[in-house]
Amino acid sequence: MGCSVLILAKNEENNIVDCIESCRPFASEVVVIDDFSSDKTQELAEAHGARVLKHAMNGNWGQQQNFAIESAQNEWIFFIDADERCTPALAAEIKEKIQAKPEKAYDVRRINHFDRKLVRHGPLSPDWVCRLMPKKGSSVEGFVHPKILCSVPVQKLQKDMIHFTYKDWDHYERKMAQYSTLAAKKYFGEGKRVNSVLSVFFRSFFSFLKMYLLKRGFLDGKLGFLFSCGYARYSFDKYVKLYFLSKK
Numbered sequence: 001m002g003c004s005v006l007i008l009a010k011n012e013e014n015n016i017v018d019c020i021e022s023c024r025p026f027a028s029e030v031v032v033i034d035d036f037s038s039d040k041t042q043e044l045a046e047a048h049g050a051r052v053l054k055h056a057m058n059g060n061w062g063q064q065q066n067f068a069i070e071s072a073q074n075e076w077i078f079f080i081d082a083d084e085r086c087t088p089a090l091a092a093e094i095k096e097k098i099q100a101k102p103e104k105a106y107d108v109r110r111i112n113h114f115d116r117k118l119v120r121h122g123p124l125s126p127d128w129v130c131r132l133m134p135k136k137g138s139s140v141e142g143f144v145h146p147k148i149l150c151s152v153p154v155q156k157l158q159k160d161m162i163h164f165t166y167k168d169w170d171h172y173e174r175k176m177a178q179y180s181t182l183a184a185k186k187y188f189g190e191g192k193r194v195n196s197v198l199s200v201f202f203r204s205f206f207s208f209l210k211m212y213l214l215k216r217g218f219l220d221g222k223l224g225f226l227f228s229c230g231y232a233r234y235s236f237d238k239y240v241k242l243y244f245l246s247k248k
Helices: 016-022 041-047 061-071 088-100 169-189 197-214 217-247
Strands: 003-009 029-034 051-054 076-079 084-086 105-114 127-134 139-141 147-149 154-166
Touching: 003 016, 003 041, 003 061, 016 041, 016 084, 029 041, 029 061, 041 051, 061 076, 061 139, 084 088, 088 105, 088 154, 127 154, 154 169, 169 217, 197 217
Parallel strands: 003 029, 003 076, 029 051, 105 154
Antiparallel strands: 076 127, 084 154, 105 127, 139 147
């Protein structure tokens, strides 16, 4: 019973090799779904044993992940992003689970980093993501921040995954601008509307309080404050974009 490691990538030449190698202990195959990279992502991935398939994402993570699932050749699949790494302990645990042949899927806890530095609170608090599952009965639903659907119960793995979330503040801002646009379009498509500028302000203000106080961003010092402000700005931009969509 093998496992297909599925990696969605675009211009990830600085990450792809380390990502693939971190999965080597349990991967029967590695499939890289390449969104037409202009760098050496494909060459490096193939040089390290991956099968590379070109497929346009067009901002739709869900359909890209479903394409990846359909392309897998093994009974088990494991999703990992190019900027994530399986620790040796996690890789060993995944291998053990696959060999035991359970009828289950598994969430993995991600430990997030900024500029390769550990961040434990606020918007970058450790989060749980469903990544290991049987191929049969699994699919993905959603345009942005999609939801993985499994036909079996989901449990949590004990070991952690490393996530090099943002390499610098410019990288963070580009991602937040992209996410806010996609989130606004998603909300609009779901029938949500914002008709008050005051509502936009309060939503962003409470987003800051949630990240800085409730999620204890203050424990990360200056960085925690900056990320809480950044999340408030993301919330502001998201609802401003939804406001103008609503007006149209």
